Amino acid sequence: MVATQPxxxxxxxxxxxxxxxxxxxxxxxxxxxxxxxxxxxxxFLLTEIMFFGGLFMAYLLYRNWYNPAFVAASHTLSIxxxxxxxxxxxxxxxxxxLAVWAAETRRRKALVNLLxxxxxxxxAFLVVKYFEYAxxxxxxxxxxxxxxxxxxxxxxxxMAQKTQVYYxxxxxxxxxxxxxxxxxxxxxxxxxxxxxxxxxxxxYVAPIENFGLYWHFVDIVWIFLFPLLYLIDLGAK
Amino acid sequence: MSTIxxxxxxxxxxxxxxxxxxxxxxxxxxxxxxxxxxxxxxxLISITGFFFLGGAFAGLVRLELLTPAGDLLAADTxxxxxxxxxxxxxxxxxxxxxxxxxxxxxxxxxxxxxDLAFPKINLLxxxxxxxxxxxxxxxxxxGGVDTGWTFTTPLSTHYLNTHVIxxxxxxxVAGFSSIxxxxxxxxxxxxxxxxxxxxxxxxxxxxxxxxxxxxMVLGTPVLAIAxxxxxLERTIGLGVFDPAKGGDPLLFQHLFWFYSHPAVxxxxxxxxxxxxxxxxxxxxxxxxxxTAVAFSSVAIAVFGFFVWAHHMxxxxxxxxxxxxFSLLTMLVAVPSAIKIFNWSATLYKGSxxxxxxxxxxxxFIGLFTIGGLTGVFLGSLGMDIHLTETYFIVxxxxxxxxxxxxxxxxxxxxxxxxxMTGRMYPESLSxxxxxxxxxxxxxTFFPQFILGYLGMPRRYHAYPAxxxxxxxxxxxxATVLGVGYLLPILYxxxxxxxxxxxxxxxxxxxxxxxxxxxxxVTENFTEIPYVDYEAYDFEWLAHKQKQEVTTVG
Numbered sequence: 001m002v003a004t005q006p007x008x009x010x011x012x013x014x015x016x017x018x019x020x021x022x023x024x025x026x027x028x029x030x031x032x033x034x035x036x037x038x039x040x041x042x043x044f045l046l047t048e049i050m051f052f053g054g055l056f057m058a059y060l061l062y063r064n065w066y067n068p069a070f071v072a073a074s075h076t077l078s079i080x081x082x083x084x085x086x087x088x089x090x091x092x093x094x095x096x097x098l099a100v101w102a103a104e105t106r107r108r109k110a111l112v113n114l115l116x117x118x119x120x121x122x123x124a125f126l127v128v129k130y131f132e133y134a135x136x137x138x139x140x141x142x143x144x145x146x147x148x149x150x151x152x153x154x155x156x157x158x159m160a161q162k163t164q165v166y167y168x169x170x171x172x173x174x175x176x177x178x179x180x181x182x183x184x185x186x187x188x189x190x191x192x193x194x195x196x197x198x199x200x201x202x203x204y205v206a207p208i209e210n211f212g213l214y215w216h217f218v219d220i221v222w223i224f225l226f227p228l229l230y231l232i233d234l235g236a237k
Numbered sequence: 238m239s240t241i242x243x244x245x246x247x248x249x250x251x252x253x254x255x256x257x258x259x260x261x262x263x264x265x266x267x268x269x270x271x272x273x274x275x276x277x278x279x280x281l282i283s284i285t286g287f288f289f290l291g292g293a294f295a296g297l298v299r300l301e302l303l304t305p306a307g308d309l310l311a312a313d314t315x316x317x318x319x320x321x322x323x324x325x326x327x328x329x330x331x332x333x334x335x336x337x338x339x340x341x342x343x344x345x346x347x348x349x350x351x352d353l354a355f356p357k358i359n360l361l362x363x364x365x366x367x368x369x370x371x372x373x374x375x376x377x378x379x380g381g382v383d384t385g386w387t388f389t390t391p392l393s394t395h396y397l398n399t400h401v402i403x404x405x406x407x408x409x410v411a412g413f414s415s416i417x418x419x420x421x422x423x424x425x426x427x428x429x430x431x432x433x434x435x436x437x438x439x440x441x442x443x444x445x446x447x448x449x450x451x452x453m454v455l456g457t458p459v460l461a462i463a464x465x466x467x468x469l470e471r472t473i474g475l476g477v478f479d480p481a482k483g484g485d486p487l488l489f490q491h492l493f494w495f496y497s498h499p500a501v502x503x504x505x506x507x508x509x510x511x512x513x514x515x516x517x518x519x520x521x522x523x524x525x526x527x528t529a530v531a532f533s534s535v536a537i538a539v540f541g542f543f544v545w546a547h548h549m550x551x552x553x554x555x556x557x558x559x560x561x562f563s564l565l566t567m568l569v570a571v572p573s574a575i576k577i578f579n580w581s582a583t584l585y586k587g588s589x590x591x592x593x594x595x596x597x598x599x600x601f602i603g604l605f606t607i608g609g610l611t612g613v614f615l616g617s618l619g620m621d622i623h624l625t626e627t628y629f630i631v632x633x634x635x636x637x638x639x640x641x642x643x644x645x646x647x648x649x650x651x652x653x654x655x656x657m658t659g660r661m662y663p664e665s666l667s668x669x670x671x672x673x674x675x676x677x678x679x680x681t682f683f684p685q686f687i688l689g690y691l692g693m694p695r696r697y698h699a700y701p702a703x704x705x706x707x708x709x710x711x712x713x714x715a716t717v718l719g720v721g722y723l724l725p726i727l728y729x730x731x732x733x734x735x736x737x738x739x740x741x742x743x744x745x746x747x748x749x750x751x752x753x754x755x756x757x758v759t760e761n762f763t764e765i766p767y768v769d770y771e772a773y774d775f776e777w778l779a780h781k782q783k784q785e786v787t788t789v790g
Contacts (some may be wrong), residue, residue: 009565024356025351025760026350026351026352026356026760027354027429028765030427032428035426036354036355036424036429037429038423039424039427039428040354040355040358040420040421042419043423043454044420045426045455046455047416047420047454047455047457047458048458050455050456050458050459050464051459051461051462053458053459053462053497054458054459054462054463054466054492055462057488057492058466058488058492060479060486062483062484062485063483065430065483066483069483099590126645134438143472143474143476143482144470144473144474144475144476145473145474161481161482161483162482162483162484164476164483165477165482165484166476168476168482169485171469171475171478172466172469172477174463175670176462176465220499229350
């Protein structure tokens, strides 16, 4: 055992036990517990893929049907803000990866700080998203609540109406993504409190690892959403 | 009639001093429990409640259909009744029925584990189920919902003023309950098997629940997103399914049936697992073609994902895709038939005895076969045009779901009741209940096949007088069926206190669960067993019992 941060004698003592305090009695070994938790998380992510899969299916269908509407509506989004958010989210994911490393190498303070940074970038993403949504509201591009086809006159009325499907999908997809971000952010605050108590830097890193998987999954969803929603047929702009 | 039941001497027998039921006391020890057996009991109580609620709606529907005129219920009340019947029975009874009760109780024990992999998530899924149930009741109290359990757009999004959102949320939440149950089972079966418990030594009950879990985990999220989109369309007016905004209502049906067709396999597969256990035990033989039966469960799960559009043949899908879906639908009949034939082959030259679980299992085989074969009628494109949306389809899925699944559920409850409670149910009364259920069922639903073939549409509260005789038969049958379901709840409750002491293995069965005391202790095993015998190895059991006698004697 290599103690990299002999910060607290009590915690050191705890570690000398054969079983971690987090070891649940119905598992035979700690390895079995860790494998079960990680397998469970991957399965959960599989359900998430199916959840977003329904939306991607709808996107595939309607983009084929109403390509001109999708191209025109897509061009009303701000690529700059979208790209900024992509960068923010990737940075957040990088901090998360470092947080897992900090937990594995038992650096308590680094772990708390890195989780804090992950969260900060996550919140920054939502702030940018808020300004993007506000812009859509001002431009009357919110189907159902405040919508006008004034910006899409050259498509012809019929196709211009179809931009509503694009915006419906835009709000449904980015909205579901943002909901996952919010859930993640709340969880990170909880993990920060627990990490500060030193729960994850004594060899029990499974929760941080598994949450990391979730956070990266949410990142990856955005990596698909950004080109599909923002970068349609840029040459036609 | 011969029997294999062997109970301990009743004058000296007593329930084990320590077991999971008396390990802790007080309401909180149940509400905060992590023990899979206690959670199974919580589920059993709650799904029974919802079963009788759903049954009450069915009773009102049948009562209205007693006469041709729409006299008892107004048309819109009638619509609410069949909708609530469908929603409660499908999402709050059939989907969790066997997996969440028997599966929860038995899977860890059958594979030699102390609990499911995630006990807290297991408890969470029961609470999610309750939240879903509460939302459903709220929708009911507020005035109900009348979309039918299928929530077809644009009816559900544009043309109704009933409580679609509340009910949609109910199903969304209950869906997560089912996702977590499935996830828990898959991880447990992969990671928690006792040493020596290889995949092909697992009881077939575990295999079929595994297959159903795959469907829960992959299918349910698609229903969740479809419901989210319906709710968003009703609340703020997004237009993914709204033709006025360019959306396609048919897309909703694709997403809905992508879950809801596999969902019927979520409902039936665990029941098939029960039947495998019961048939093997009461014919004292290993299930014929164990591997084929195991893989047929997985095959049903895989094929089940590629047949959903057979619900939409008359909805305007292209002829070519209808052709492919029709073919794939008929392919599902192959693994289902493998099961039926292998169970029959298991019976062949077996030492069959007719205890109550076996009577229910025979009921299952007969009724499920009829239900399955009429499914092939409906899968044929030409026949489907005539039969779909008539009482034929109502009869078809009630044969599969009630005749199949509910029979299997009751077979399982009777089979494992001594293990769950430590006490036997009264044998002759339960046989009477099994026979009553069978007769009531046939009387209720067989006339509906004829009604549907004659052209009586489903979901109307009035009908031409020509159809009355068959409808009266059906309603009379439903009354008998109701008695058949009330009996078990009465005598099972009675047996909790007055039933005979069952002892560890009243059926002389081979499964790991029967080698433990009844009811088992918390955490099931004091020492994790080493499994060195195949499932349904009755010679191993005989050998073991002989050795026990010699050691004691």
